Amino acid sequence: MKEINKILDVLEDTYPDAKCELNYTTPFELLIATILSAQCTDVRVNKVTKSLFEKYNTPKAFANLSIEEISEEIKSCGLYKSKSQKIKETSQILLNDYNEEVPNTLEELIKLPGVGRKTANVVLSNVFNVDAMAVDTHVFRVSNRIGIVNTKTPEKTEFELMDAIPKIRWSHAHHLLIFHGRRICKARKPECEICPIKNDCNYYKEGNDNGETT
DNA sequence: AACTCGGGGCA
Protein backbone atom coordinates (compact mmCIF):
# COMPACT_ATOMS: atom_id res chain seq x y z
CA MET A 1 0.00 0.00 0.00
CA LYS A 2 1.40 3.34 -1.03
CA GLU A 3 1.37 6.19 1.43
CA ILE A 4 -1.36 8.09 -0.28
CA ASN A 5 -1.61 10.71 2.40
CA LYS A 6 2.03 11.67 2.03
CA ILE A 7 1.55 11.93 -1.71
CA LEU A 8 -1.46 14.17 -1.13
CA ASP A 9 0.60 16.29 1.26
CA VAL A 10 3.15 16.92 -1.49
CA LEU A 11 0.43 17.71 -4.00
CA GLU A 12 -1.10 20.18 -1.55
CA ASP A 13 2.23 21.99 -1.35
CA THR A 14 2.52 21.90 -5.14
CA TYR A 15 -1.02 23.11 -5.83
CA PRO A 16 -2.02 25.30 -2.86
CA ASP A 17 -4.91 26.79 -4.84
CA ALA A 18 -6.42 23.52 -6.09
CA LYS A 19 -10.20 23.80 -6.15
CA CYS A 20 -13.22 23.59 -8.38
CA GLU A 21 -12.59 26.03 -11.21
CA LEU A 22 -16.10 26.11 -12.59
CA ASN A 23 -17.93 29.32 -11.74
CA TYR A 24 -21.36 28.96 -10.13
CA THR A 25 -23.55 30.49 -7.44
CA THR A 26 -26.24 27.81 -7.04
CA PRO A 27 -26.41 23.99 -7.18
CA PHE A 28 -28.34 24.23 -10.44
CA GLU A 29 -25.66 26.42 -11.99
CA LEU A 30 -22.98 23.93 -10.99
CA LEU A 31 -25.04 21.11 -12.46
CA ILE A 32 -25.33 22.90 -15.81
CA ALA A 33 -21.68 23.99 -15.79
CA THR A 34 -20.54 20.44 -15.07
CA ILE A 35 -22.69 19.02 -17.88
CA LEU A 36 -21.07 21.58 -20.17
CA SER A 37 -17.59 20.60 -19.00
CA ALA A 38 -17.66 17.25 -20.80
CA GLN A 39 -14.77 17.24 -23.28
CA CYS A 40 -14.36 20.98 -22.78
CA THR A 41 -11.99 23.08 -20.70
CA ASP A 42 -13.30 24.84 -17.62
CA VAL A 43 -12.04 28.15 -19.00
CA ARG A 44 -14.37 27.87 -21.97
CA VAL A 45 -17.28 26.72 -19.80
CA ASN A 46 -16.86 29.77 -17.58
CA LYS A 47 -16.74 32.01 -20.63
CA VAL A 48 -20.12 30.64 -21.72
CA THR A 49 -21.82 30.51 -18.33
CA LYS A 50 -20.77 34.01 -17.32
CA SER A 51 -23.22 35.62 -19.71
CA LEU A 52 -25.59 32.65 -19.83
CA PHE A 53 -26.36 32.58 -16.11
CA GLU A 54 -27.05 36.30 -16.10
CA LYS A 55 -29.97 35.61 -18.41
CA TYR A 56 -31.06 32.14 -17.26
CA ASN A 57 -30.17 30.33 -14.06
CA THR A 58 -33.25 28.34 -13.06
CA PRO A 59 -34.75 25.06 -14.29
CA LYS A 60 -37.86 26.93 -15.38
CA ALA A 61 -35.86 29.37 -17.47
CA PHE A 62 -33.95 26.61 -19.29
CA ALA A 63 -37.05 24.44 -19.67
CA ASN A 64 -38.74 27.26 -21.56
CA LEU A 65 -35.88 27.70 -24.01
CA SER A 66 -35.81 25.81 -27.28
CA ILE A 67 -33.01 23.38 -27.97
CA GLU A 68 -31.88 25.71 -30.73
CA GLU A 69 -31.70 28.64 -28.33
CA ILE A 70 -29.67 26.65 -25.82
CA SER A 71 -27.42 25.38 -28.60
CA GLU A 72 -26.63 28.90 -29.70
CA GLU A 73 -25.64 29.84 -26.13
CA ILE A 74 -23.41 26.84 -25.46
CA LYS A 75 -22.04 26.19 -28.93
CA SER A 76 -18.46 27.08 -28.06
CA CYS A 77 -18.35 24.32 -25.45
CA GLY A 78 -18.64 21.69 -28.16
CA LEU A 79 -20.92 18.63 -28.31
CA TYR A 80 -23.66 21.21 -28.24
CA LYS A 81 -26.47 19.24 -29.87
CA SER A 82 -26.54 16.50 -27.27
CA LYS A 83 -25.72 18.84 -24.41
CA SER A 84 -28.49 21.32 -25.22
CA GLN A 85 -31.11 18.60 -25.42
CA LYS A 86 -29.95 17.05 -22.15
CA ILE A 87 -29.93 20.43 -20.41
CA LYS A 88 -33.47 21.12 -21.54
CA GLU A 89 -34.72 17.67 -20.50
CA THR A 90 -33.00 17.83 -17.13
CA SER A 91 -34.43 21.30 -16.53
CA GLN A 92 -37.93 20.04 -17.36
CA ILE A 93 -37.56 17.15 -14.93
CA LEU A 94 -36.35 19.44 -12.15
CA LEU A 95 -39.24 21.80 -12.86
CA ASN A 96 -41.90 19.10 -12.97
CA ASP A 97 -40.70 16.59 -10.40
CA TYR A 98 -38.29 18.34 -8.06
CA ASN A 99 -39.83 21.75 -7.43
CA GLU A 100 -36.87 23.30 -9.28
CA GLU A 101 -34.40 21.94 -6.75
CA VAL A 102 -31.37 19.81 -7.54
CA PRO A 103 -31.64 16.39 -5.86
CA ASN A 104 -28.94 15.53 -3.35
CA THR A 105 -28.54 11.80 -3.87
CA LEU A 106 -26.46 9.92 -6.40
CA GLU A 107 -29.38 7.71 -7.37
CA GLU A 108 -31.59 10.65 -8.32
CA LEU A 109 -28.88 12.76 -9.96
CA ILE A 110 -27.60 9.97 -12.17
CA LYS A 111 -31.04 9.52 -13.72
CA LEU A 112 -31.01 13.06 -15.10
CA PRO A 113 -30.12 13.35 -18.80
CA GLY A 114 -26.52 14.43 -19.21
CA VAL A 115 -25.63 13.53 -15.64
CA GLY A 116 -23.33 10.56 -15.23
CA ARG A 117 -21.50 9.31 -12.22
CA LYS A 118 -18.75 11.91 -12.46
CA THR A 119 -21.08 14.91 -12.78
CA ALA A 120 -23.32 13.61 -10.00
CA ASN A 121 -20.39 13.26 -7.63
CA VAL A 122 -19.10 16.73 -8.50
CA VAL A 123 -22.47 18.21 -7.51
CA LEU A 124 -22.75 16.10 -4.36
CA SER A 125 -19.28 16.91 -3.08
CA ASN A 126 -19.24 20.59 -4.00
CA VAL A 127 -22.67 21.87 -3.03
CA PHE A 128 -24.24 19.29 -0.73
CA ASN A 129 -21.21 18.37 1.34
CA VAL A 130 -21.94 14.73 0.62
CA ASP A 131 -18.91 12.52 0.95
CA ALA A 132 -18.26 11.60 -2.66
CA MET A 133 -15.29 11.16 -4.97
CA ALA A 134 -15.71 12.29 -8.55
CA VAL A 135 -13.46 10.34 -10.92
CA ASP A 136 -12.82 11.96 -14.27
CA THR A 137 -10.14 11.08 -16.82
CA HIS A 138 -7.45 12.96 -14.88
CA VAL A 139 -8.20 11.32 -11.54
CA PHE A 140 -8.41 7.94 -13.24
CA ARG A 141 -5.16 8.31 -15.18
CA VAL A 142 -3.09 9.88 -12.40
CA SER A 143 -4.26 7.48 -9.72
CA ASN A 144 -3.47 4.49 -11.87
CA ARG A 145 -0.08 5.82 -12.95
CA ILE A 146 1.04 6.53 -9.41
CA GLY A 147 -0.17 3.13 -8.34
CA ILE A 148 -2.46 4.22 -5.51
CA VAL A 149 -5.09 2.22 -7.39
CA ASN A 150 -4.93 -0.39 -10.12
CA THR A 151 -8.35 -0.56 -11.73
CA LYS A 152 -9.97 -0.88 -15.11
CA THR A 153 -12.96 1.40 -14.60
CA PRO A 154 -13.53 4.86 -13.10
CA GLU A 155 -16.14 3.42 -10.78
CA LYS A 156 -13.69 0.95 -9.27
CA THR A 157 -11.13 3.74 -8.97
CA GLU A 158 -13.73 5.78 -7.11
CA PHE A 159 -14.26 3.07 -4.51
CA GLU A 160 -10.56 2.28 -4.13
CA LEU A 161 -9.71 5.93 -3.59
CA MET A 162 -12.48 6.33 -1.02
CA ASP A 163 -11.19 3.25 0.73
CA ALA A 164 -7.60 4.46 0.79
CA ILE A 165 -8.09 8.16 1.56
CA PRO A 166 -9.58 9.57 4.78
CA LYS A 167 -13.07 10.88 4.17
CA ILE A 168 -12.09 14.39 5.20
CA ARG A 169 -9.68 14.57 2.25
CA TRP A 170 -11.86 13.15 -0.51
CA SER A 171 -13.06 16.41 -2.00
CA HIS A 172 -9.68 18.09 -1.97
CA ALA A 173 -7.86 14.98 -3.17
CA HIS A 174 -10.12 15.03 -6.22
CA HIS A 175 -9.04 18.56 -7.09
CA LEU A 176 -5.37 17.88 -6.34
CA LEU A 177 -5.31 14.92 -8.72
CA ILE A 178 -7.03 16.97 -11.42
CA PHE A 179 -4.57 19.84 -11.06
CA HIS A 180 -1.67 17.41 -11.22
CA GLY A 181 -3.16 15.67 -14.24
CA ARG A 182 -3.51 18.94 -16.11
CA ARG A 183 -0.21 20.56 -15.17
CA ILE A 184 2.30 17.70 -15.06
CA CYS A 185 0.85 14.18 -15.25
CA LYS A 186 -0.70 14.88 -18.65
CA ALA A 187 -2.18 12.15 -20.81
CA ARG A 188 0.36 12.84 -23.55
CA LYS A 189 3.95 13.71 -22.82
CA PRO A 190 3.75 13.93 -19.03
CA GLU A 191 6.53 16.02 -17.48
CA CYS A 192 7.86 13.36 -15.19
CA GLU A 193 11.23 15.02 -14.64
CA ILE A 194 9.66 17.96 -12.80
CA CYS A 195 7.06 15.85 -11.03
CA PRO A 196 7.20 16.28 -7.24
CA ILE A 197 5.98 12.75 -6.59
CA LYS A 198 7.94 10.87 -9.25
CA ASN A 199 9.84 8.84 -6.66
CA ASP A 200 6.55 7.44 -5.40
CA CYS A 201 5.15 6.80 -8.88
CA ASN A 202 4.99 3.41 -10.58
CA TYR A 203 4.69 5.01 -14.00
CA TYR A 204 7.96 6.88 -13.53
CA LYS A 205 9.77 3.96 -11.93
CA GLU A 206 8.84 1.77 -14.85
CA GLY A 207 10.43 4.24 -17.20
CA ASN A 208 7.26 5.22 -18.94
CA ASP A 209 8.11 8.91 -19.11
CA ASN A 210 8.27 8.79 -22.86
CA GLY A 211 4.91 10.10 -23.85
CA GLU A 212 3.01 6.87 -23.76
CA THR A 213 -0.31 6.70 -22.04
CA THR A 214 -1.28 4.08 -19.57
C1' DA B 1 -15.29 -2.31 -25.49
C1' DA B 2 -15.83 0.78 -29.19
C1' DC B 3 -17.97 4.56 -31.13
C1' DT B 4 -20.11 9.29 -31.53
C1' DC B 5 -20.71 13.98 -30.40
C1' DG B 6 -17.82 19.11 -31.79
C1' DG B 7 -16.24 24.09 -31.58
C1' DG B 8 -12.17 26.41 -30.53
C1' DG B 9 -7.35 26.89 -28.65
C1' DC B 10 -2.83 25.72 -29.50
C1' DA B 11 1.45 23.64 -31.56
Next chain:
DNA sequence: TGCCCAGAGTT
Protein backbone atom coordinates in the same frame (compact mmCIF):
# COMPACT_ATOMS: atom_id res chain seq x y z
C1' DT C 1 -3.65 21.03 -40.33
C1' DG C 2 -4.02 17.87 -36.49
C1' DC C 3 -4.59 16.99 -31.76
C1' DC C 4 -7.02 17.57 -27.62
C1' DC C 5 -10.43 19.07 -24.00
C1' DA C 6 -13.43 18.48 -15.41
C1' DG C 7 -18.09 12.70 -20.16
C1' DA C 8 -22.34 10.54 -21.26
C1' DG C 9 -25.15 7.58 -24.02
C1' DT C 10 -25.80 4.06 -27.42
C1' DT C 11 -24.61 -0.14 -29.76
